[in-house]
Structure formats: structure tokens, C-alpha cells
Amino acid sequence: MPGRSVFKELRRDAGKANLRSVLTEVKKLQNIQQLGLPEDLFREISPRVLDHYRQRSACESSRDFRRHADPVRYTLLAAFSTLRGQEITDGLVDLLIQTAHRVETRADKRATAQLVDNLIQVEGKTGILFQLAEAALSNPDGIVKEVLFPVVGPEILENLVKEFYASGPFFREKLYRAMRASYQWHYRRMMPVVLETLKFCSNNQTHRPLIEALELLKGYSGTKQRTFPIGEDVPIRGVVRPAMQEMIYEEGKDGSRLINRINYEICVLLALREKLRCKEVWVVGANRWRNPDDDLPKDFDTQRKAYYSALKLPVQSNLFMKGENDSCKILTDPPLTLWNS
Numbered sequence: 001m002p003g004r005s006v007f008k009e010l011r012r013d014a015g016k017a018n019l020r021s022v023l024t025e026v027k028k029l030q031n032i033q034q035l036g037l038p039e040d041l042f043r044e045i046s047p048r049v050l051d052h053y054r055q056r057s058a059c060e061s062s063r064d065f066r067r068h069a070d071p072v073r074y075t076l077l078a079a080f081s082t083l084r085g086q087e088i089t090d091g092l093v094d095l096l097i098q099t100a101h102r103v104e105t106r107a108d109k110r111a112t113a114q115l116v117d118n119l120i121q122v123e124g125k126t127g128i129l130f131q132l133a134e135a136a137l138s139n140p141d142g143i144v145k146e147v148l149f150p151v152v153g154p155e156i157l158e159n160l161v162k163e164f165y166a167s168g169p170f171f172r173e174k175l176y177r178a179m180r181a182s183y184q185w186h187y188r189r190m191m192p193v194v195l196e197t198l199k200f201c202s203n204n205q206t207h208r209p210l211i212e213a214l215e216l217l218k219g220y221s222g223t224k225q226r227t228f229p230i231g232e233d234v235p236i237r238g239v240v241r242p243a244m245q246e247m248i249y250e251e252g253k254d255g256s257r258l259i260n261r262i263n264y265e266i267c268v269l270l271a272l273r274e275k276l277r278c279k280e281v282w283v284v285g286a287n288r289w290r291n292p293d294d295d296l297p298k299d300f301d302t303q304r305k306a307y308y309s310a311l312k313l314p315v316q317s318n319l320f321m322k323g324e325n326d327s328c329k330i331l332t333d334p335p336l337t338l339w340n341s
Helices: 006-011 019-033 047-058 062-067 070-116 125-138 154-165 169-184 187-197 205-219 242-248 261-277 304-311 317-322
Strands: 249-251 257-259
Touching: 006 019, 006 062, 006 070, 019 070, 019 187, 047 070, 062 070, 070 169, 070 187, 070 261, 169 187, 169 242, 169 261, 187 205, 187 261, 205 261, 242 249, 242 261, 257 261
Parallel strands: none
Antiparallel strands: 249 257
């Protein structure tokens, strides 16, 4: 909105999961990142104390901030920017996950709607094929119209063809085309700014190919190349679903096998959604989507027995798995203070 201050704009919540919301949240996060606040600025401060400063700053106007002494003003702004940056990052990841899900589900609905009218279940296909084979073998030199049509009418054959085209690889081709159309002409505009603003990481080497794929997309962002150059190391395993690998390849003019950039980006986006949801991939500067190692108390390794005792769980994994101890019951509502302290 024209005339709205940056500080007021930062207070606004994210809208619905669409391209406009993603671009707006990216802009807000970039404004906070330009402040250059250290990541460990408030590491020794209790989250409750920090949230108190954040709430105080959130209800004050820009004029009120200017009236504070420099130490107070800068502390309030830093606290607000730090926590608000985490919230915006979390919201941006949520929008990214929802957008990836929308691209896939809408394409599936569109492809299904296009093919459902042609989907005709022909009963007794095995018997029909047997009759056709028997008629063809009995008169191999005959004309199709004179030999096969009297056995199986042209309408039945036409229905068999329609059923085949409405299933299997032809349905997947329709699905991929619908996904590509939705992503290429609309959602693709968000990928460069998201990759430039968010930093994705993983603590598991198994998912390293996905991180490398994101870096690859970031490197080619802004270029107009349709395919990746021959010889480019493009991660496939662990990034592209086996059923979708046929989607990313196309044949070059010289007969070489090339990888289509847009189709590959779709596969990376879907893989990123899956790994984010199970926290195999995490985002720097986020709170809910932060490094899963930070979910444990900092002294967990040295105070492991004390924490297990507070949770009423055995330290020995075999006792936990076998349930030989009454204390092995999993708590439905574990004390959150252990994980947030």
C-alpha cells in the first residue's frame, strides 16, 4: 500500500498461499536481512524475555520509537526484527510447501478432468483380444474391415483405444504437462527470489543431492537456457522421483539426452516440500523450520539421564522398544520447557 512505512509493513501477516504472498514475504524478509543483525545476537537471552521486548515494540508507533533513548530504541528494534524475521521465514516456508502442494494437486485434478470423459471401462478385454487374434490368424491375408469388424465392432475397438489413452503413461504425460503449464507461466517467478533469500541446509548426507540441486538452480537463475549444458553435474537420485524421471529428459538436435530445466525445477520443488515437512531439510533463520539439532537442550549430551528421568523414559533403547518397564510409556504431552529452555 502506498505510503505505508516499512515498519508497519513488517507487522502484517502473510496472506493466502499464492505467488503474490510469497513475493511480499520475501521482500519483508529482505528488509530485515539488510539490517545485518548477527544470528547469535540474543542467543544468551531467554525466549520469554525476548518475546516481551518484541510484544512491546509491536504495539508502539514509529513516533514512539524515536522518543526512546538510543539503547532502548535499538534493543526493541533488534528484538522485534529478530523474532519477526523468524516468523516471516517460517511463514515463507509454509507458503512454499503449500504452493508446491497446489502445483501438484491442481495438475492432477486438471489432468483427471481432461481424461475422465474418455475413460470407458471395456469389459471382457481378454476375450475380445482372443477373438481378434483368432480371426486374424484364420485369415491373415484378409482385409481388416472384412475380417475383424464382423467379430468385434469398430465401436468396441474405439472404446479400447480411449481406455488405453486415459490410463498409464498417457495419463502421466497429461499430468506432467498440466504441472509444467501451471509452474512455468505463474509459480516459477517465485523460485529465484526464494532461493536467493532462504538458505536450505541438511544434517544428513543422504539428502545432500537435494541441497546441491538447489544450489544448481540458484546458479542458473536468470538464464534463458532451456536445458542444462551437457556435462553439467545434475543430481537425479534422491531428488527426482523414479516415476517422474522420464519427465525431465528430452532429446537434443544431435540425439543427445538433455535435462529440461523447468521440468527439473518442478521435481526439485516437490522433493523440497517432502524433505522440509519431515525436517530432513531445514532453513537458516527460521524457528519452526530451524535446525532439528536445536530442538534439544544444549546440555542434552551431558544431562541425558536427567532429561530422560523427567520424561519418565528409560535411557536404554532396548527397554524402550520392548516396553519391559512401566516408565516406557510415551508421554502424549511432554514438558515443552525441556525443549525450549
